[in-house]
Amino acid sequence: MSTRSGGLGRWLSPKASRLLPAVVGAAMLVGGLPGPAGYAQAQSNCVVGVSWNNFQEERWAKWDEPAIKDALAAGGATYISTDAKSSAETQASNIENLITQGANVLIVLAQDGTAIRPSVSSAIAQGIPVIAYDRLIEDPQALYITFDNVEVGRMQARAVMGLQPQGNYVIIKGNKADANADFLRGGYQDIIGNAVTAGAIKIVGETYTDNWDPSIAQTEMEQYLTQNENKVDAVLAQNDGMAGGVVSALAAQGLAGKVPVSGQDGDAPALNRVALGLQTVDVWKDARLLGKAAGESAVQMCGGVTRDQVVGAGIPAGMFQTPGGNNVSAILLQPQPINVSDLNVVLDAGWISKATLCQGVPAGTVAVCS
Numbered sequence: 001m002s003t004r005s006g007g008l009g010r011w012l013s014p015k016a017s018r019l020l021p022a023v024v025g026a027a028m029l030v031g032g033l034p035g036p037a038g039y040a041q042a043q044s045n046c047v048v049g050v051s052w053n054n055f056q057e058e059r060w061a062k063w064d065e066p067a068i069k070d071a072l073a074a075g076g077a078t079y080i081s082t083d084a085k086s087s088a089e090t091q092a093s094n095i096e097n098l099i100t101q102g103a104n105v106l107i108v109l110a111q112d113g114t115a116i117r118p119s120v121s122s123a124i125a126q127g128i129p130v131i132a133y134d135r136l137i138e139d140p141q142a143l144y145i146t147f148d149n150v151e152v153g154r155m156q157a158r159a160v161m162g163l164q165p166q167g168n169y170v171i172i173k174g175n176k177a178d179a180n181a182d183f184l185r186g187g188y189q190d191i192i193g194n195a196v197t198a199g200a201i202k203i204v205g206e207t208y209t210d211n212w213d214p215s216i217a218q219t220e221m222e223q224y225l226t227q228n229e230n231k232v233d234a235v236l237a238q239n240d241g242m243a244g245g246v247v248s249a250l251a252a253q254g255l256a257g258k259v260p261v262s263g264q265d266g267d268a269p270a271l272n273r274v275a276l277g278l279q280t281v282d283v284w285k286d287a288r289l290l291g292k293a294a295g296e297s298a299v300q301m302c303g304g305v306t307r308d309q310v311v312g313a314g315i316p317a318g319m320f321q322t323p324g325g326n327n328v329s330a331i332l333l334q335p336q337p338i339n340v341s342d343l344n345v346v347l348d349a350g351w352i353s354k355a356t357l358c359q360g361v362p363a364g365t366v367a368v369c370s
Contacts, residue, residue, distance in 0.1 A: 054211070059265060110132065124142070156238075156337075170204060240279075275369060340366060
């Protein structure tokens with residue numbers, strides 16, 4: 001486990017600092033837009049292989065995969081998939097297997113965006129386009145489709161800082177091998193950086209978390225609470241699973257609901273925590289839109305459309321420069337922060353049922369639960 005604490009100067013490295021101006025002016029893919037010539041034609045001979053890093057994570061099976069499958073079916077393409085079960089080595093062999101099965105396009109949710117590069121480069125060299133799904137792959141020939149993760153970080157930090165503009169902060173980051181962890185961290189800096197420099201905010205704990213694991217996040221939070229004698233005023237947790245671990249650690253010390261906590265993904269337990277007042281914000285990234293964008297892009301690429309000609313794609317204004325210094329074509333979708341006053345948004349969208357959202361919420365305390 002890599003641990004970094006103290007001021008932002010300790011976090012910023014030459015590699016990480018390049019992330020800060022990287023994500024601006026992104027385009028959004030919208031279903032139904034007319035595409036390049038041939039986009040509307042069914043690609044009946046198209047096989048799209050999807051390499052999942054860990055399909056046991058609820059989100060992929062519940063939201064992302066059905067959306068990808070629907071988009072592929074609409075385009076006449078066939079879906080095949082593999083599951084790496086959180087192993088970078090397994091994912092490399094999985095990609096070879098997908099190619100052997102006849103995949104014409106690959107959608108790769110990378111376990112390790114750097115380790116998977118040789119496999120991706122090999123596929124592209126064989127004439128098989130690659131879509132880096134949700135997580136960056138350091139290859140300028142891949143199309144990167146994700147949400148604006150720097151903005152996700154800003155949204156999390158705005159919500160938490162709005163409630164706790166000063167004091168001791170803990171930052172629970174995701175997997176070190178996932179560039180998203182650093183994109184989010186760059187967003188945090190945009191919001192809390194000046195307060196840290198001025199001494200209003202003190203970062204008393206900061207760490208990467210292997211595989212974004214909630215149980216590891218809980219242990220990390222327990223350690224930071226012990227080290228700081230429970231004097232923690234706010235927690236920036238980068239996703240909902242880890243936020244759950246953080247809230248469990250806070251609850252054991254009687255601090256749940258008293259310390260602002262962030263998250264993202266729109267997981268049902270997290271949205272329920274927002275309704276219960278245990279989580280401050282859940283940045284919602286509607287995975288159905290992401291899956292749809294990836295599936296539609298794959299169908300276009302099967303028809304010969306290049307990565308930079310896919311609907312909505314391009315190198316955003318200011319250039320999308322990766323941590324490795326590559327400029328990549330990207331489709332960036334816009335996230336939405338959900339706090340207690342915005343819960344109607346996910347309810348109305350059919351993302352969550354009222355019974356699940358409002359479980360345990362005292363009557364009359366939350367408008368959408370009344």
